[in-house]
Amino acid sequence: xxxxxxAHHGSVLRALLLENVHPAAVEILRDAGIEVETRSGAxxxxxxxxxxxxxxxxxxxxxxxxxxxxxxxVPGLLAVGTFSIGTNQIDLDAAASRGVAVFNAPFSNTxxxxxxxxxxxxxxxxxxxxRDKALHDxxxxxxxxxxxxxxxxxxxxxxxxxxxxxxxxLAENLGMKVVFYDSxxxxxxxxxxxxxxxxxxxxxxDAVTIHVDGRAGNAGLFTGDMFARxxxxxxxxxxxxxxxVDLASLREHILSGHLAGAAVDVFPTEPKKRGDHxxxxxxxxxxxxxxxxxxxxxxEAQESIGHFVxxxxxxxxxxASTTLSVNLPNLQLEHTGVxxxxxxxxxxxxxxxxxxxxxxxxxxxxxxxxxxxxxxxGYVVTDISDVTQRGASAxxxxxxxxxxxxxxxxxxxxxxxxxxxxx
Ligand SMILES: NC(=O)c1ccc[n+]([C@@H]2O[C@H](COP(=O)([O-])OP(=O)(O)OC[C@H]3O[C@@H](n4cnc5c(N)ncnc54)[C@H](O)[C@@H]3O)[C@@H](O)[C@H]2O)c1
Numbered sequence: 067x068x069x070x071x072x073a074h075h076g077s078v079l080r081a082l083l084l085e086n087v088h089p090a091a092v093e094i095l096r097d098a099g100i101e102v103e104t105r106s107g108a109x110x111x112x113x114x115x116x117x118x119x120x121x122x123x124x125x126x127x128x129x130x131x132x133x134x135x136x137x138x139x140v141p142g143l144l145a146v147g148t149f150s151i152g153t154n155q156i157d158l159d160a161a162a163s164r165g166v167a168v169f170n171a172p173f174s175n176t177x178x179x180x181x182x183x184x185x186x187x188x189x190x191x192x193x194x195x196x197r198d199k200a201l202h203d204x205x206x207x208x209x210x211x212x213x214x215x216x217x218x219x220x221x222x223x224x225x226x227x228x229x230x231x232x233x234x235x236l237a238e239n240l241g242m243k244v245v246f247y248d249s250x251x252x253x254x255x256x257x258x259x260x261x262x263x264x265x266x267x268x269x270x271x272d273a274v275t276i277h278v279d280g281r282a283g284n285a286g287l288f289t290g291d292m293f294a295r296x297x298x299x300x301x302x303x304x305x306x307x308x309x310x311v312d313l314a315s316l317r318e319h320i321l322s323g324h325l326a327g328a329a330v331d332v333f334p335t336e337p338k339k340r341g342d343h344x345x346x347x348x349x350x351x352x353x354x355x356x357x358x359x360x361x362x363x364x365x366e367a368q369e370s371i372g373h374f375v376x377x378x379x380x381x382x383x384x385x386a387s388t389t390l391s392v393n394l395p396n397l398q399l400e401h402t403g404v405x406x407x408x409x410x411x412x413x414x415x416x417x418x419x420x421x422x423x424x425x426x427x428x429x430x431x432x433x434x435x436x437x438x439x440x441x442x443x444g445y446v447v448t449d450i451s452d453v454t455q456r457g458a459s460a461x462x463x464x465x466x467x468x469x470x471x472x473x474x475x476x477x478x479x480x481x482x483x484x485x486x487x488x489x
Pocket of ligand 1: 151175179224229230247248249252278279281306307331360361362
């Protein structure tokens with residue numbers, strides 16, 4: 067049964083979900099008592115500003131741009147859920163400074179990427195693409211030349227994060243040996259072996275696969291030298307970011323026969339929309355699988371993203387939890403059942419003492435409290451009985467460090483109205 071509507075300044079909280087966000091998200095928000103309106107397309111800046119005036123929650127995918135101007139023009143906006151992995155389409159700093167929480171889905175499509183990588187490792191190692199093409203061209207090319215089992219071969223994973231480590235597990239289940247290189251300290255799963263240098267990995271790997279993140283320093287990470295240092299007859303995969311790999315060098319090493327094949331899902335520049343023309347130095351090469359950035363694109367991933375982001379938004383409104391918010395300090399305070407005050411503030415010395423002094427002055431007893439900070443922001447959530455009646459909230463609102471104050475007077479009467487956003 068749906069929860070009673072979540073009140074906001076006396077009216078119901080409203081969410082606008084754009085770009086065909088998965089229906090699972092609509093259901094989760096409605097079940098939490100939030101009114102939801104959906105639209106299939108993206109909105110441009112002017113349309114977004116006009117439409118958002120009546121909404122406190124915005125849900126988008128990758129096409130809607132939430133600029134500083136949008137955030138400044140819609141003071142009633144409290145949270146943005148981006149039903150995607152990336153958050154480049156949102157001005158995160160502008161959102162944080164105005165007390166707008168942003169949530170994304172950092173690992174809802176991890177498994178989809180991993181499964182594509184597994185499929186490609188087997189396909190390339192078996193030269194399936196070449197056999198397939200010959201048969202489509204009417205040629206019966208029955209041969210074992212260049213075809214191998216993956217069992218017993220070594221997979222070298224560069225970047226052992228969500229995707230790299232999950233791939234490590236599946237590859238071992240296929241009987242592969244796994245070595246990995248990561249610039250950070252990482253727990254090796256199963257029998258995977260960490261190596262200290264990229265060179266060590268390149269010397270032993272029959273398949274090299276890149277799963278580093280998109281930090282600027284990773285531009286041009288994999289260039290001609292590195293392809294030359296890979297084992298003859300090995301294969302190469304990139305499903306991370308397009309700018310990480312020099313595709314002209316990859317082409318040379320495929321054409322020379324040094325590499326037996328490659329799979330590339332991400333490109334330095336990618337066409338904007340479905341049906342657009344695509345070009346690349348890798349087009350037309352033997353045993354090279356090209357996919358249009360679909361590593362994470364499965365129906366399962368879409369649904370999982372819908373669930374994940376909607377739950378984060380729901381929890382932000384029902385419990386003030388900021389767990390996994392990409393721009394606010396992260397915290398989650400267990401329920402005590404009394405009223406809750408969530409104060410986002412500028413992170414300067416003495417704020418917590420000043421806040422608690424306000425409570426003490428009003429004779430309020432703190433039942434539970436938690437503070438987290440992130441850069442210039444601090445977030446303190448306090449459970450306290452009866453606080454609105456005692457007038458402490460007005461004092462907290464008046465503090466010059468306050469960015470956003472939300473108060474819920476009891477868990478059976480959910481109410482988290484917005485406080486002031488910083489100018
Ligand atoms: N193809 C797709 O559709 C698709 C879908 C999802 C994610 N991705 C991309 O896949 C990549 C990995 O995603 P994730 O969720 O596993 O990220 P993650 O942040 O969990 O893991 C990245 C790992 O790479 C390591 N790393 C970063 N730079 C490195 C370097 N220079 N050398 C060695 N290690 C380095 C980090 O320490 C981290 O462990 C990202 O670039 C992401 O954008 C692509």
